[in-house]
Structure formats: C-alpha cells, structure tokens
Amino acid sequence: MLESRHIRTFQEVVREGSYSGAARALGYTQPAITQQMKALERAVGMPLFVRAGRGLQLTEAGTVLARHAEVIVGDLTAAQQQLRALARLESGLVRICAFPSANATLVPDAMARLLATHPGVRVELQEAEPPESVHRLVRGESDIALAFTYPGPQAEMPEELVEVPLMEDLLTVLLPTGHPLVRHHAVRLEDLSNERWIAGCPRCRANLLHLCAEEGFVPDIVFSTDDNLAVQSLVAAGVGIALMPALVLSFLCHSKVTGRVVARQPTRKVSAYVLRDHLRIPAVELVTEELKAAAATRVGC
Template identity: 70%
Template sequence: MFDSRHIKTFHTVVTAGSYSAAARALGYTQPAVTQQMKALERAVGTPLFVRVGRRMRLTEAGEAMARHAEVILESLTAAQQQMSAITRLRAGRVRVCAFPSASATLLPEAVARLAADHPGVRVELLEGEPPDSLRRLSRGECDITLAFTYPGLHEHIPDEMVEIPLLEDQLTILMPIGHPLARRRAVKLADLEGERWIAGCLRCRTNFLHECAEQGFAPDIAFTTDDNLVVQSLVAEGLGVAMMPGLVLSFLRHDKITGRALDPASRRQVSAYVLREHLRIPATALVLDELKAVAARRVGC
C-alpha cells in the first residue's frame, strides 16, 4: 500500500529534478525527502532512482511510477474537491423512494426549491409503496423513503431508522360528478354500502376493508389498481367509487369526477424515513428540510 504523501513527494522530485529542489518546493528538509523516497522504494520493492554522475535518473520502475503518480494525485485532488463540495452542500446525490401521490405532489416542489438554491445536489426518484419502500431503505437502495401508515397499523421501525412526520392526509371519496351524494360536502362511508368500489394498493386496501368492517359491511370491490390515474378513469366512467388520499385531489385529471371528505374524518400519516446515521449527511438533511417545508405549507392551506 502506497502512502499518498510519498507519491506527492516522488512526483515533486521528478518534476523538480533533485531531492534538494523538491525539499525547497515542499518546505521539507532534504533528509526528510530522502527518507520518504526510501520508504516508497521499500513499498515498491525496487529502486526508483539511480545516480548518473551528479544527476538522478529514473529506473524502469521509477518511470512507471512517474506515469501513474500524476494520475493518482489528480484523482486524490478531485476526490478532496468532491468531498468538500458535498460537505458544503454544493454537490451530492440523494435517492428518494416515494409512493405515487407523494411523487406527484410533495416531491416536485421540494426538488424545485432545492435546485434553485443548491443546483449541485442531485435528487433521484424511485417509486415504491410501503412496506416495500421501507425495506429498500434498510437495504441501502435509497437514502430517504416517503411512506404512509394508517391508525391502528402498528408499523415496526428498526432502531437504525428515524421517522419524520410530514403531514396528516385526509381520505376522500372519489365519485362521478352526477352521483347523488356529490351534492354533500362530506359523506358517510355507510351511505356507500351498495356501491361498487375501486381499491388501491395493499396497505390502502387493508385500511379500506377495516373501515368498512367497522361500519358493518363488506364492500363490493370491482377493480384493484395502484395507478391513481386508472382509478380516476374508472370513476369517471361510472364503474365505481374509490376511497383515496387527499393528496390525489391535487392532480385530478378528469372533469367528470369530484372528491368528498369522509364523515367522520379519516386520515393517514405521511412521513419521511431515513437511516439515523444519514441524518449527518448534509445533502440528505437538506432534502428533508425542503420536504418538511413543503408539507408545512400544505397543512397551512
């Protein structure tokens, strides 16, 4: 294993032409330069210099080392600059795994704010629903996970993972605009007992079935899909109604559907999750700050 200090001194000896000139350039004593070159030669296992009269000449091994030394030092300098940039928030990569409605609402605004102030910080998006998205965080496949949970769902969070609550997302009923209950500001789940339903992801579907059971009925689930736009299209065509998170109302794409709050209100908790040790990484902490700011504004609206 070569010492980077010895590589730097060797490169200076080669460019300066002698131990004494290298010592002056580096601010060392000549014996210090001599000792470093002896240590490097021991590490290499062969001499790097030979004397020809009063001059020093590189051996074959020395010539090979000289070719590599400049590349090694350039790589070390680049690495130092990159680490410094990351530390000072000029650069960095943050991988965020988010569920679809967060990807369509919270994340774009947070990333846009980040890009304006810190253009060197790169955010990469992965999509995933909990609990799989939380497992991806544990496996190191992402740096931040945006996930949600419902009341009564006892989520086990590993000790190395931190939950950062962002907002409570109120559930709504999506229905065609001509539906008889669309005239109300809020609807009771029990009033929809006879409807056909479009259900979402496994976690949402589990909560939906639980809430229906508490109201004393088993819903007629006609379609199941994780795609929010597919849900909207099915509702728009009168093929069923759906219980959806309030974030979805931010990107309704059909003028044939409307959303109504549940009475009594039902909510899910949206949170960011990060490995505890990653909280110290500046770029990751910055993305979390932007997500919290965006979520706070939505709560205040």
C-alpha cells in the same frame, strides 16, 4: 504500503530534480523531504534515486514509479475534488422511491426548492407502494423511501432505518359530480354503505375495510387498482366511488369527479425513511429537509 502523501512528494522531487527544490516548492524542510523519500523507498523495497553530481537521477524502480505517479496523483486529485463537491452540495445523486401520490405532489415541490438552491444535486425517482418502497431502501436500491401508514398495529421497522414524519394526509371520498352527497362539505361513510367501491393498493384496501367495518357495513368492492388516474376515470364513468388521500385532490384531472372530506376525518401518516448512516450524507440530508418543507405547505390537505 505506498502512502499518497509520499507519492505527491516523490512527484515533486522528480519535477524539481532535488530534495531542496521539492522542499521549496512544497513549503517543507529538506530533512522532511528526505525522511518521506526514505519511507517511500522502504515501502518500495529498493532505491528510487541515485546521486548524479548536484542532482538526482531516477533508478529503474524510480522510473517505473514516476510513470505511475502522475496517474495516481491525478486520480487522487480528481477524487478529492469530487468529494469536496459532494460535501459542498455542488453535486450528488439521491435516489427516492415513493408512492404515486407523493411522486405527483411532495416530490416535485421538494425538487423545485432543491434545484433553486443546489442545482448540482441530481435526483433519480422510483415508484412503489409501501412496504415495497421501504424494502428497496433496505436492499440499497434507493436512498430515501416515502411511505404511508394507517392507524393501528404496524409492522416493525428494521433498526437501521430512521423515520422522518412528514405530514398527516386526510382521507377523502371521490364521488361523481352528479352524486347527491356532493352538495355536502363532508360525508359520512355510513351514508355510502349501498355504494359500489373502487379499492386501492392492498394497504389502502385493508384500511377501507376497517373503516367501513367500524360503521357497520362491508363495502361492495367492484374494482381494485393502485393507479390514481385510473381510479378517477372509474369514478367519472360511474363504476363506483373511492376513498382517496387528500394529496390526490391536488392533481384531480376529471371535471366529472368531486372530492369530499370524510366527516370523522380519518388520516394516513406520510413519512420519509432513511438508513441511519445515510443521514450523514449531505445530499440525502438536504433532500430529506426539502421533503419536510414541501410537506409543511400541505399540512391540512
């Protein structure tokens, strides 16, 4: 097998025309250069140089190797430069897969911080609700997955994943601005038992049903969508009310919609998930830390 250090030394011998010249250029001793060239000739299986007066002349095998050595050394040098850039966080691509309200809040905050300090790092953003976001991570389609869980039994996570808790996100009720309960700072779910409801993703819908069951009623769900903007429009149009995370309130677009905290203050846990081995990748570790910092500014939302 050809070793890269031998190829580099060979290229210098060709450039200088002698072992002694290569030794001076590389800061080695001449015997060290000789030993490396002997090792390279053993790997090739034939001589690379013959003596020509006081200098060296390439054999046919040496000529073939010399033609390729420049490309090999150039590629190795380029690879080393790119790897050093990745290690120093001067470059790198991180793929994030997150649920919609995180994409609209946590991710932009984290990216603003990231680009202020490490402008060479690039981010590719995907969108999926859990558990699909986590499945993409396991399949190797993303590097970081943002997902949320509600209190209660949880599906077991694959052993190769590391959970990085980010925040507890309060749940709120979206009401039309003319609703009688808007005048209250907090509302009780039992006071909304006769309302029509708009449900979110399957995981959110299950949590809504669970919370309402604890209050002794079954919500009348007339519409289901995981589109946060659509939910707001539906509430504004009077179609129904919705139980939404507080993160959504930061990009509430409709003047005809008002968010109110639920009296018992239910929450969902928002976490980042990363493959255990990927935490050693500098850019992935950095982006994870920036997501933690972004979430810390929203604790208590």
